[in-house]
Amino acid sequence: MPAMADFFADLDSFVWSPYLLIPLLLGTGLWLTIRLGFVQLRTLGPALRLGLLERSDDGGEGDISQYQALSTALAATVGVGNIVGVATAIGLGGPGALFWMWVTGAIGMASKYAEAFLGVKYRQADAAGEQSGGPQYYLRKAIPNGFGATLAVIFAVFAAIAAFGIGNLTQANAVSANLESAFGLDPVATGAVLFIATGAVLLGGIKSIGRVTAAFVPMMIILYILAAIYVLVVNAGDLPAALGLVFTDAFTGTSAVGGFAGSGIILAIQMGVARGLFSNESGMGSGAIAAAAARTTHPVRQGLVSMTQTFIDTIVVVSFTGLVIITTGTWRDGNEDAGAMTAEAFSRGLPGHWGGSVVALSVVFFAFSTILGWSYYGERALESLVGRRGTLPYRGLFTVVVFVGATSELTPVWAFSSALNGLMALPNLVGLVLLSGMIARETRAYLAFDPKLRATAEQVERWAAQNAGAAG
Structure with a gap:
């Protein structure tokens, strides 16, 4: 175990070094932000309205509503990273790490939009008639000469394996550890309950996952934010100084104070970006898998709805966690x-x-929702490699591993999960850069027609037919 822990820690450090994934992640997000004309700022209001208030795109193809697809993506991302990941980033990188999490979230919204757009555009029906999409499909279909197919296979392999780390073992372990610490519950009992609950939901596939996450994801986020608001109100006098630390330490590093050992600017950036992606998964490609299942009349519309997931996760939930930690001085x-x-x-x-x-x-709630979301991501990744026959065995194995995670010591798993996340992101980010011209061209065309996202299904269908020759 120590040797394995060291290996994954070294791999994690290499993947997330300032010379590999961090510049590629930030560079891709910034490139897409510019090419898309800061779409995350221009369309955030209409996208939030469509995803959270209207909730559905009547007339579109898909297995679940836009709101359920958004809830599934939120379920997978609003997890332990929003609680433990934020604390890890600030505990090692100082308050300035929160700023770099914001940066990752802000420009990551463009990456999330782009991959969700592609997920819908290149999705296909599987053997059971369900919509299946994501990087494992759009990399192969949109990038020619075998290079795209290679990227797609690399992504699918890493995603199918990574789901057991970020979306299963770490989440189940965090649930059992917290319940044991707070309430003295036996991890075996916790594991048994998680095993039954997970299996009951996963047997129903994406429609069951969509219904469950749509029901309790908003509730869990709202309750958590209300508790954080209470803490911030109690410590309102410390809030201006806390915000000042976030911005100053982001560019200067943090001096040693109390039990905090201090950190330089590079560590603040590294921890902020790494934990930011671990939390919101922008650029990783996973969100495109949920987006592909949504009923929508056009890829742009679902891409914009999916983009709001990163805003909710990082700009909202992560901010509350970070500011609570900083204002209270912990x-x-x-x-x-x-x-x-x-x-x-x-x-x-x-x-x-x-x-x-x-x-x-x-x-408990954040981690269980992440388990449900990532089970679907991993299942779809495997399905692209071996076909529909791999679906039920994967669900069964995933459910069993939940019990293992809840009842085992998993020291190397956090580094394993972080490293595999990064390896997932690499082929997807390459694909997003290569396809950015097409994404920008089709996005501009649609938003010129429907800038407020209020077009009916009939209007979208008529517009698409008239512009079919200019698409692609």
Whole structure:
């Protein structure tokens, strides 16, 4: 185990070094932001309205509504990373790491839009008649000469394996550890309950996942944010100074203070970007898999709805976690247990013992939702490699591994998960750069026709027929 932990830690450091994935991730997001004319700023309002208020695109093809697709993507991303990942970033990189998480989220919205757009544009029906899409399809279909097919296979292999890390073992382990710490629950009992609950949902496939996540994902996010708002109100006097630290330390590094050992600017950037992607998954390609299942009348419309997932995850939820940690001063304690750092931060603001309970229950809901979302991502990745016959065995194995994660010591798994996330992102980011011209061209054309996303299905169909010759 120590040798394995060292190997994955070294691999994680290499993948997330300032010389490999970090510049590629930020560079791709910035490139797409410019080519798309800052689409994440221009269309955020209409996209939020379409995804959260109207919730469906009547007349479009797909298996679940746009809102359910958004909920599934949120379920997969609003997980332990929003609690533990943020604390890890700030605990190692200082308050400035939160700024770089914001940067990753802001420009990552363009990456999320682009991959969701491609996920819908190049999706196809599988043997059961369900829509299947994602980088494993659009890389192969849109990039010629075998290079795209190679990228697609690389992505699918890493995604199918990575799902057991980021979307299963780490999440189940975090649930059992938090429930044992907060309420004294036996990890075996927790694992058994997770095993039954996961299996019950996964048996129904994407439609079951969509219904479950649509029901409780908004509730869990709202309750968590309300608790964070309470803490920030209690510590309102420290909020201006906390925001000042976020911006100054992002460019200067953080001096040693209290139990905090200090960090340089490179570490702040590295931790902020790495934890930011771990949280919102922009550029990783996973969100495109959920987007491909959505009923939508045009790829641009679903791409914009999917883009709001990164905004909600990073600009909203991550911000609340980070500011609670900074305003309460817990980041200075040098606590190596990131989950304990967040729990202590909430405990300093909430009355009685509510802080630890809120964080523990949030981890349960966030992690369980991530397990559901990532089971679908991994299943679809495997399906692109071996066909529909791999679906049920994958669901079964995924459900069993949930129990293993809840009842085992998993020291190397966090580094394993982070490394595999990065390896997933590499082929997708290459594809996004190569296809950015087509994405920008079709996006401009559609938004010139429907800038407020209010066109009916009939209007979109008529417009698409008239412009069929100019597409692609």
